[in-house]
Structure formats: C-alpha cells, structure tokens
Amino acid sequence: MDRMTLPDAPWRHRAGLDQLADALGGAHGDARFVGGAVRDTLLGLDVSDIDIATRHAPADVVDRLEAKRIKAIPTGIAHGTITAVSNGTVVEVTTLRRDVTTDGRHATVAFTDDWREDAARRDFTMNALYADPLSGEIFDYFGGIDDLRAGRVRFIGDPYRRIAEDHLRILRFFRFHARFGAAIDEAGLAACTARANDLMALSRERIAAEVLKLLVAKNAVPVVTLMIDRGIFRPVLPEISDASRFAALAGHEAATGVAPDPIRRLASLIAPQAAEAVGARLKLSNNDRKRLIAATAGPGDEGPRALAYRVGQPQAIDRLLLADAPVDAITEWNPPRLPINGGALVERGLAKGPDVAQALRAIETRWIGEGFPDAARTRQIADEIVAQALRSASNA
Template identity: 70%
Template structure:
C-alpha cells in the first residue's frame, strides 16, 4: 500500500538512534505493535516496543557494549528492557508458540518475522516498521483492518482464544477503542467461548475490564457484550447498560474525565459492589470507592456531601445520580471548620466527650448553613456551649434529686 510510518517523534527520543545501532540496525530490529498502530492513527503511543532477531543474551551483551543500561525483565519470554534517557523501551526477541493452555505460553525463539507476527492476537497489533525509513511490514492485512476500523483475529479466532482466553476481553476492548464495524467471526467465537474466562485470574480480568470501560466506544461495546453474554461467566451481575450509558453522558456534559471504578459502579447493582470488588481483587482504596459510589447522594446538597465523603467520592455519587450539582463541586476545595476543642474549653466546657459532642453539633450546623465564616461560627459555638452547659445543669439536678429520693 506504500504506507510508511512518521518517525519524527520516535527518532527524536534521546538514545533511540543509539539503541537501534547497538542492536544491529534495521536488519535486526523493528518497531512493533502499539507504537506502529497508534502512530499510523495519529495517536500518541503509550510505549515504544522493539522486536529483534537477536537472542536475549545477545541483546544484553550488545546493550552492555553500547553503555546502555539493560534490565532482564522477562528473559524466559525474550524481553529485555533498555533504559534510555527518554524512558524504558522493551526489546523482545522474535518468538513462536510451542504450547499454550489459555493462560500461559511456552515459546521458542525464531529469526522469522512472520512467525512472530503469527502468534499475536489481532492483525492491527502485528504491524512492524523499519526504525530508519518507517517502511511498514504487514503480514496479515492489518493495514486494511486499520483503515476499515475493524478488529480481527489473526487466523482462526477460536484458536487464538484457546491460546489465551484473555483475548476475549481484549477483542472487545480494542473494538471499543479502535473499531467501528464488529468482526462477525470474532464476535461469534468470543460468545461461544466466554466460559473460558473462568480459567483466568481475577486480577487479569479486572485490569482488562477497567481499561475497556473508559475506551471511546465503551457504551455500545458494553451493550454488545451484555447482549452476547460475555460477562455472564465472571461478572453475572452486569445485565443492563442503561445506567452506564447515562453516566457516560453525564460525565461528558460536566466535562469530567471518565473513571473506570465509577463506570464499573454504574454497571453493578448497589448491593453487589462489595462482593464484586472482592472477587476482582481490587485494591482496598478501589473497593472503598466502588462501594461508596453506589451509596447515593442523600438530601444534604452537593457541598455538604463533598465535605463528608471527599470531592472525588461526591463527584462519583452525583454523576451516577445525574445531579447537576456536580459542576459546583468539581473544583471545590472543602473548607476546614474554623474552631477547635480548645476554643470550647475556653468557653467553659470540660475536656473529653462533652467537647467532642459539642464540636460535632457545631460542625453539623456549620455544614447545614453552607460553611459560614468565623463570626457565625463563634455564634454557633456560643449557642452550642450554652446548650451543653444547660444540659449539664439539668443532668446534675436530676442526679441530685434522685439521690435525695
């Protein structure tokens, strides 16, 4: 097709040219995968990865000779990470699969570029480029699929899924990011083999699902996944995408970036957030946020909510509720109650539970009145202290009366 890769940004990376030279030049090394795909689409690539016909030990030796720091991050699978001034670049030896079990692969190294391409998942991820000229090497019509905005498995979809079950979720994630027209063969294979997801670790499932939920076309793709039962084996709680679609619309209207945990909460029944968070082995912070997002907004107002649960938590709840008040707290910095226990002791209260209870009463009134300034807080404090002292007098009188009786 005569397509070449624009290498200006990549070749400008400090140390990149020296790395290519150290590995033997374009005859021995090529750009591969996402960096090629994304650059062709005009997207800033997240990573720069290289494939090489050199064996891992030869890569380590070559980088040492060139004075480039090398980290053997995955020697069994052929990966060495070169640490450049511009950041890390993974260099992976060409591979072919020897055996797979749906979760792990045993690989053998090869010097055939087409063999390395054949073991990859989708045609758009099996594109290579000359690091000097930008010439594209396309063994499975990935350029055609990229032009058609189509995510297509390399070879037989059932075989690709049998090699790595996570490819079911990856198929939908990449379609949500890049696709326009769903590949019918790929969809049929994913729907038929969805139970294969049960063999995967919950951490891998969580990572893939959360990335999918913030992709560009997440709403129609999630609806498609629900329709075809893709979630059924591992996330049976996800049965309706209506709230999810509404949340995405609310995020866009409020100009608030998407968040995967918030979006997951929109797909789950509120009473399922705790169990799903545990099942997916989310971090404690993410579990807490997932549960909190489903807790509703109450009737105290956006700012009071943000003060009590934090701005991030309030934004989650307000967006899920479709509350327009979210705009007022988006950049809000919660104030600090301008009075402490010491000021109440100076007003005559005894240290301890009485001060704590009175301070809580003042704070509740302060929140209800919209966080007034110091003069009003002093009035609230005077009133609360008066109430506390009056209550103490009544309690003492009652105790004395009971003693005389």
C-alpha cells in the same frame, strides 16, 4: 504487503531511542518498532509505551545494551523480554518468538529470526505492524493497515485457535473494538461468543485489568451492550446484565466534562448489593473496593458540597453522577476546613473530653448546613452551641 512509511511523531525523538536502536542493529534490519506505538502513530494518537522486536537472542540483547552502557533489566527474559533504559527512555525489547505450546493462559515460546512467525503469534492484525527505526518503513504481514483504516479488529488467522491460545483475547477483542472499531468483525464476534465460558479459566486479576480498561474506552457503551447481549460477561461477571445505567452515566460524564473512571463505571453496571462481592472477586485494591461500594450510596440529602466535605470530592462525584445529580458545584471547589478547634471550646468553658468532641460535631453540622460560613460566623455558632451545652450540664 501494503508498503507505507511511519509518520513522524514526538515519541520517535525521545532521548536515547536512536542509541538503543543502533545497539540492537536497527541499521541492519535486526530491530523494529512493533505493536501499539506503530498502530497509534498511524492513527495520529499519542504514544506512551514503546516496544521493539529484535532478531537477537535475549542474552545477546543484554550484551549489546550493556556494551553501549544502556541499562538492561531482565523483566521477562525467559519469554525474551528485556526492559531497556536508554538516557531515561524506557523500552520493552523482545526477541522474535513463536508459540510452542499454549493452554489458554500461558505460552511456551521458542525464539526465531523470522519476522512473519513473530507476527503470526500476535492477537490482532492491527497489533502486528512493524516499523524500521531508521527509514520508518512499515511491515504488514496480515493486512493490519487495511483493518486499521476500516476500524476492524480482526484476529490473525483462525479466531477460535487464537482464543484457545489465550482466553483473555476474548475481552481484548471487545476492548480494542471499543477503542478503535467501526465495523465489527463477524468471525471474531462469533468465536468470542461461542468461547465465552473460556474466561472462567483466567485469573480474576487479568479479567479485572481488561474490563476496567474496556469500560473507559471511547465506544464502551455500545460495546458493553453488545457483550451483554452475547453473554460474554455471564461466566465471570453475571452481575453485569443491563447497560442502561452505564449509558446514562457515560452521558452525564460527557455533559459535565468529568473524565470517565473505570471504578465508577463498573459501579453503574452492578446492583449496589453486589458491589462488595464483585470487588472481592476481581481482587480490586482495598481502596477501589471501598470506592466501588461507596459509589452506589446515593447523593445524600445535605447537598453536593456537604457530601464532598464529608466523603471527599472523588467519592462525591461518583455518587452524584451515578444518581444523575449535578456536580458543577464541586468540580472546581476545594472543601474548607472547620475554622475552629477543640481548644477554642475549652476556652469557652467546656471540659476537655467527650463534651468537646460532641460540641465540635454539633458546630460542624451547623457550619455545613449554613454553607460553610466564615470564621466570624463559626465563632457565633460555637458560642451558641457551647452556651447550650453548659446550660444542659448545669441542669443535669
């Protein structure tokens, strides 16, 4: 076993974390940090979520936390998970487990006090690293540290068996490779390729969550290209068959300093006419579905700022980037408000109702076309539009 110590990091000093570890018996080896917090700290990355594994049974965890006046929320108590809130710090606490039965989507678990058994049920070696909360000593049962150093995402044990236990691990394999990987693990790749059809058994929400995270990972472009070549998307997202627009978008985002966005990137991977069907199949939120569809609508012909004014800055950035059009004119620009209202047109002689609404639209179009001039120029435009409307009414 590779022995080393977890480096210090800001998350280890969060308020209430020491009290939580103490309540769970950290000083007696009954609780350890596990998973992403350990992995990301070793890589020098920021940590958001903290997970603790413990030998204590779920009911005992609740009792121990409540005895120390730490809030315990039974978020997944049937599977051994308690959400602990200690002085504002939120931690997922899970009793050591082993799988009893699995069906590719769900697992029936039994609790254990064996750290290695718990590690053996996790997906990849880099996610099965534990750290003592006091000394920082790292426990590595399956060579995760070596894999982390090599940038190798490797299944624990037989990849085919691990995929059979949870089919989502196919997508997780590629997502973690896109985030951390250097050299692909050929055994894992072969298993994911052979079992890609297993993805059809998963809920579309789980698929969407993984795919959207994957699309914004550091090395998403080569990994998505690999997934297309290997037919990974074909069973559930056959619309994703070419990564060239995706690669172009990623390059444009990098060049313009715009942060990657999963919905925008998904839009680059599908044909415009497929956006509605894909959004529905993945059960995206209504806002994300609308954005996915709108992203493919093109840059328009009025210019970037006119587009941003009409559809909003986020949607305009999507459309411009996907069209490989410049976005610098709107990234730091706040669309102004039309500096005139219907009351001002009534004062100029227009009757309330449709005539005012029609005139306002005409004024706004001119105002946009002239590059959003100031209030004085807008009043001049209004005078011209109203005068024309009054003449037309008198000649009718």
